[in-house]
Amino acid sequence: MNAVSFRNPIFAGIVALLLVILAAATFSIVPETKQAVILRFGQPIRTVNAWQPNTAFGQTGAGLIARIPFVDRIVWIDKRVQDLELDNTLVLSTDQLRLEVDAYARYRIVDPRKMRNAVGSEDRIPDQLRPILGSALRNELGKRRFVELLSPERSELMDNIQKGLQRVASQYGVEIVDVRIKQANLPVGLPLESALKRMSSARQQEAITIRAEGQKQAQIVRAQADADSAKIYAESFGKDADFYDFYRAMQSYRHTFGADGGPAPEGSTSIILSPNNSYLREFEGRGR
Amino acid sequence: MTIFSRWFRRPDILATETPKGPWGGSGDDGNPGPRNPWALPPGGRKPAAKPTALDEFLRKARGSGGGGGGNGGFGGLPSGANARALWAIGVAIIAVVWILFTSVHQIGPQQRGVVTYFGKYAGTLDPGVRLTMPAPIADVTVVDVQKIRTDNFPVGEGENLTLTGDQNIIDLAYSVRWDIADPRDYVFQLAEPNATVRAAAESAMRAVVATTTLDQAIGTGRTVIEQRVAEMTQQILNDYKSGVRIQGVAIKQAAAPARIVEDFNAVTAAQQEAIANLNQSRSYAQQVVARAQGEAASFDKVYEQYRLAPEVTRRRMYYETMEAVLAKSDKTIVETPGGVVPYLPLSNAKRLPNPEAVQSTPAPAAAAAAPQSGAAQ
Numbered sequence: 001m002n003a004v005s006f007r008n009p010i011f012a013g014i015v016a017l018l019l020v021i022l023a024a025a026t027f028s029i030v031p032e033t034k035q036a037v038i039l040r041f042g043q044p045i046r047t048v049n050a051w052q053p054n055t056a057f058g059q060t061g062a063g064l065i066a067r068i069p070f071v072d073r074i075v076w077i078d079k080r081v082q083d084l085e086l087d088n089t090l091v092l093s094t095d096q097l098r099l100e101v102d103a104y105a106r107y108r109i110v111d112p113r114k115m116r117n118a119v120g121s122e123d124r125i126p127d128q129l130r131p132i133l134g135s136a137l138r139n140e141l142g143k144r145r146f147v148e149l150l151s152p153e154r155s156e157l158m159d160n161i162q163k164g165l166q167r168v169a170s171q172y173g174v175e176i177v178d179v180r181i182k183q184a185n186l187p188v189g190l191p192l193e194s195a196l197k198r199m200s201s202a203r204q205q206e207a208i209t210i211r212a213e214g215q216k217q218a219q220i221v222r223a224q225a226d227a228d229s230a231k232i233y234a235e236s237f238g239k240d241a242d243f244y245d246f247y248r249a250m251q252s253y254r255h256t257f258g259a260d261g262g263p264a265p266e267g268s269t270s271i272i273l274s275p276n277n278s279y280l281r282e283f284e285g286r287g288r
Numbered sequence: 289m290t291i292f293s294r295w296f297r298r299p300d301i302l303a304t305e306t307p308k309g310p311w312g313g314s315g316d317d318g319n320p321g322p323r324n325p326w327a328l329p330p331g332g333r334k335p336a337a338k339p340t341a342l343d344e345f346l347r348k349a350r351g352s353g354g355g356g357g358g359n360g361g362f363g364g365l366p367s368g369a370n371a372r373a374l375w376a377i378g379v380a381i382i383a384v385v386w387i388l389f390t391s392v393h394q395i396g397p398q399q400r401g402v403v404t405y406f407g408k409y410a411g412t413l414d415p416g417v418r419l420t421m422p423a424p425i426a427d428v429t430v431v432d433v434q435k436i437r438t439d440n441f442p443v444g445e446g447e448n449l450t451l452t453g454d455q456n457i458i459d460l461a462y463s464v465r466w467d468i469a470d471p472r473d474y475v476f477q478l479a480e481p482n483a484t485v486r487a488a489a490e491s492a493m494r495a496v497v498a499t500t501t502l503d504q505a506i507g508t509g510r511t512v513i514e515q516r517v518a519e520m521t522q523q524i525l526n527d528y529k530s531g532v533r534i535q536g537v538a539i540k541q542a543a544a545p546a547r548i549v550e551d552f553n554a555v556t557a558a559q560q561e562a563i564a565n566l567n568q569s570r571s572y573a574q575q576v577v578a579r580a581q582g583e584a585a586s587f588d589k590v591y592e593q594y595r596l597a598p599e600v601t602r603r604r605m606y607y608e609t610m611e612a613v614l615a616k617s618d619k620t621i622v623e624t625p626g627g628v629v630p631y632l633p634l635s636n637a638k639r640l641p642n643p644e645a646v647q648s649t650p651a652p653a654a655a656a657a658a659p660q661s662g663a664a665q
Contacts, residue, residue: 230580233584271614
């Protein structure tokens with residue numbers, strides 16, 4: 001490079017550009033979210049920023065790396081936790097009830113080189129793991145009764161499923177972070193309809209029971225009131241049965257003949273009195 | 289960051305692009321491909337002013353430089369000492385602007401900035417105006433940590449049928465609110481943080497509902513369910529080191545499926561009916577007892593008087609009653625010792641059988657009362 005050539009800005013620009021291209025082909029930035037496998041003539045020679053448990057961000061292998069340009073090739077593999085969704089797996093419980101299960105797994109590629117040798121590319125991992133997860137689900141859930149599938153004691157079950165999936169995933173350099181059931185539903189159609197029918201008949205039954213129970217309570221209250229009032233009457237009137245008879249008769253006459261200030265009786269009254277009547281005793285004067 | 293790793297990996301694209309000189313205007317030529325490092329980053333100050341200034345410079349330079357003959361096919365490019373100064377100025381301006389735009393970061397009060405130096409995490413920026421190394425050395429991902437994000441289940445309208453522990457089915461609608469507790473984890477740990485929050489929340493909700501009964505779920509147990517789901521979701525997300533904080537779970541609706549909701553309403557109706565029935569019986573009871581108490585009290589009062597002077601009181605009451613009664617009715621007195629056969633013009637065949645005469649001395653003889661329905665006297 002002589003000084004003359006640098007006078008020409010075009011030349012300077014081209015040199016600068018070449019330098020930039022060279023730098024770009026030599027240095028690469030490995031972000032925290034990616035692992036890099038470096039291939040030399042197609043053979044993996046080393047891994048950068050491979051996942052290590054319990055490493056804080058900032059202490060990982062992320063950062064600037066250098067390689068031999070145009071000889072070394074970098075393959076990028078995601079370092080983050082990946083999703084695996086599995087929808088609508090039909091499960092038959094031991095008591096022959098069907099359940100439609102949506103599950104998911106979360107996994108992480110922890111051995112990028114192993115992963116590359118086993119499946120070639122990370123895009124193919126879900127397709128490899130999904131059937132395994134499905135069969136693990138069916139196997140484990142199919143060993144239980146329907147009620148147990150819903151029960152909170154699912155954790156052991158999920159652990160078994162996760163172990164089953166992990167056995168396969170380990171061959172791909174993948175670690176299963178978690179397996180969970182997202183949904184468990186009765187399949188649309190007969191299972192769902194019969195469950196709904198059962199629910200509605202239970203409710204109808206309940207309504208009938210509540211009504212009957214209410215009537216019973218009301219009857220008891222009424223009867224108790226009748227008994228209470230009878231007791232009150234007896235306590236009061238029992239003091240002198242004879243006088244009560246007289247007193248009540250008087251009340252009754254007044255009521256019957258419309259003399260108690262209440263509404264007038266419906267029928268009119270004609271009374272035929274014999275002079276022997278107690279009321280008319282004094283009518284004819286003394287001395288009878 | 290991503291931009292740089294992209295064009296570092298794809299130098300061929302760079303090679304095909306003609307380099308833009310400092311007079312070449314901005315990098316904003318609508319090309320969404322990799323950005324040229326000499327161009328201004330998008331979002332920067334509009335560089336439209338600078339090229340015009342430069343053009344003037346260049347025009348002057350050309351005027352003094354006399355045609356610029358030694359420049360091959362590139363007529364119009366400056367050369368000579370003057371031109372070299374211009375080059376230096378141009379490059380310097382670009383460099384300064386570049387450094388300014390990529391190393392000064394305005395972080396809002398609700399934001400945090402996750403900084404990486406050559407891809408390696410190098411700290412988190414707090415709100416304010418912060419300085420970092422310029423790109424491509426440093427890269428800042430700005431994350432809003434205060435915004436509460438809300439996920440609704442189910443998405444849109446429709447039923448979200450959920451099995452309860454007693455093998456019943458409820459229709460459940462709920463929402464989960466969350467924000468970002470740790471921007472670093474949120475940015476680095478999960479490939480799909482938002483989808484993960486959703487999946488974890490749904491899994492937790494169904495697991496919790498599967499441990500409750502139907503009546504708890506549609507009735508009193510909601511608050512407990514909400515709390516347990518929030519805790520469980522948080523636990524799951526912590527296991528993933530997601531950097532997400534669950535703010536709360538709210539059940540918007542927990543009811544019987546629409547198809548059988550009538551049967552549930554029937555139960556409510558029956559409950560109302562039972563309560564009404566019971567209330568009626570209670571008011572009846574109060575009435576009956578009150579009446580008994582009233583009558584008993586009045587009898588007691590009269591009886592107290594009666595005991596003081598039994599005979600007199602009895603006569604008095606008798607006469608008073610008779611007065612009142614007889615004053616209201618038609619009276620006929622038949623005075624025959626032998627007893628006449630009375631002819632009573634009874635209007636119709638309504639005859640009462642003769643009541644037995646009560647043989648109580650003080651009591652008045654029973655008077656034959658012949659009801660005459662509606663006959664005029």
